[in-house]
Amino acid sequence: MASASRLSRAVTAMGEAEVDALLVGPGADLRWLVGFDPPPLERLTLLVVRADGQHTLIVPELERQLAVDAGLPEEVALVSHGESEDPVQRVRAALDTAVAGRLAVGDRLWSQFTLALQAALPDAGWTLASRVLAGLRQIKDDDEIDALRRAGAAIDRVHQRLPRLLAPGRTESEVARDVADAIIAEGHDDVRFVIVGSGPNGASPHHQHGDRALGPGDAVVADIGGSLDGYCSDCTRNYVVGHAPAGYDDTYAALLEAQRAAVDAIKPGATAGEIDAAARDRLAQAGLAERFIHRTGHGIGLAEHEPPWIMADSDQRLEPGMAFSVEPGVYLPGRFGARIEDIVVVTSDGCERLNTTDRQAAMVT
Numbered sequence: 001m002a003s004a005s006r007l008s009r010a011v012t013a014m015g016e017a018e019v020d021a022l023l024v025g026p027g028a029d030l031r032w033l034v035g036f037d038p039p040p041l042e043r044l045t046l047l048v049v050r051a052d053g054q055h056t057l058i059v060p061e062l063e064r065q066l067a068v069d070a071g072l073p074e075e076v077a078l079v080s081h082g083e084s085e086d087p088v089q090r091v092r093a094a095l096d097t098a099v100a101g102r103l104a105v106g107d108r109l110w111s112q113f114t115l116a117l118q119a120a121l122p123d124a125g126w127t128l129a130s131r132v133l134a135g136l137r138q139i140k141d142d143d144e145i146d147a148l149r150r151a152g153a154a155i156d157r158v159h160q161r162l163p164r165l166l167a168p169g170r171t172e173s174e175v176a177r178d179v180a181d182a183i184i185a186e187g188h189d190d191v192r193f194v195i196v197g198s199g200p201n202g203a204s205p206h207h208q209h210g211d212r213a214l215g216p217g218d219a220v221v222a223d224i225g226g227s228l229d230g231y232c233s234d235c236t237r238n239y240v241v242g243h244a245p246a247g248y249d250d251t252y253a254a255l256l257e258a259q260r261a262a263v264d265a266i267k268p269g270a271t272a273g274e275i276d277a278a279a280r281d282r283l284a285q286a287g288l289a290e291r292f293i294h295r296t297g298h299g300i301g302l303a304e305h306e307p308p309w310i311m312a313d314s315d316q317r318l319e320p321g322m323a324f325s326v327e328p329g330v331y332l333p334g335r336f337g338a339r340i341e342d343i344v345v346v347t348s349d350g351c352e353r354l355n356t357t358d359r360q361a362a363m364v365t
């Protein structure tokens, strides 16, 4: 299976980064490396990937069967620890001579484990696993792109249902509940997030939803996503209830152009900073530079947010197979917000948009 070659590619990247072992807990890195996706809980689960190819997965005894059922690559030895054993001793044993080496720990491993490991391995040097894995994970293979494409199509179908859910008088939370149901009904395995920001709430980019009722003159930002076979969807569309608020139409037209300009700039060899600038310059021309308060996009895959980061001044070069969001936004506090977001995959000569529903703000009555 693909996981075995991913482990060997990780070992090669470890050599380049001068890392002796990777220590990876539950989450996207672990799933990407060995196809195992256990719950992130208080008992230690840790994959030890060694530069010499001797890899060990340490799991709590009660999750041993989960790991067996995951079908681990054969070069990974499975070791479990009982409730009263100290799992850090298992890690020491798995590291062997690497106990005094340079260790790359998962970026999202809980402090509870990281601090215990650091205390037990006083001679080791420490760095982040993303220094080894980010460059590998950000280039998606054909199966990953296919999963992202299916997730993108599924979230597009949810957006097509949204105008019927956004009736005046309904609250953001009522709408969000229906959106969450639709995310599953349209083929996702789980709901990752639902943002329904109405009226002034839309001016707070990560507002989730609350008890505000929709009414005439509201602009609504709907930013929604789930995951399908582990791969995430993430798409933002905009809706107006009854009629657009004052100043909305011109702002929205500039935003739409900015998003298109950024997508048009994507091709292998372009930098992430150039893509960000394409959107930002267009909004600056419309006098909206100060209202675009975040980066243009983020990579996506097994995690909703992962490298590459599409941000100002980044000289990260785009390569075929990179998947990321293009999501410029404009936020006018106290009035409204708007954001247009598609996931794209870089191709040999440009990019493919994985979200294709109409980007105009849809009128709801």
Ligand code: ZN
Pocket: 206
């Ligand atoms: Zn966000």
Ligand code: ZN
Pocket: 223, 224, 234, 235, 236, 327, 341
């Ligand atoms: Zn989003």
Ligand code: ZN
Pocket: 234, 298, 325, 327, 341
């Ligand atoms: Zn996003």
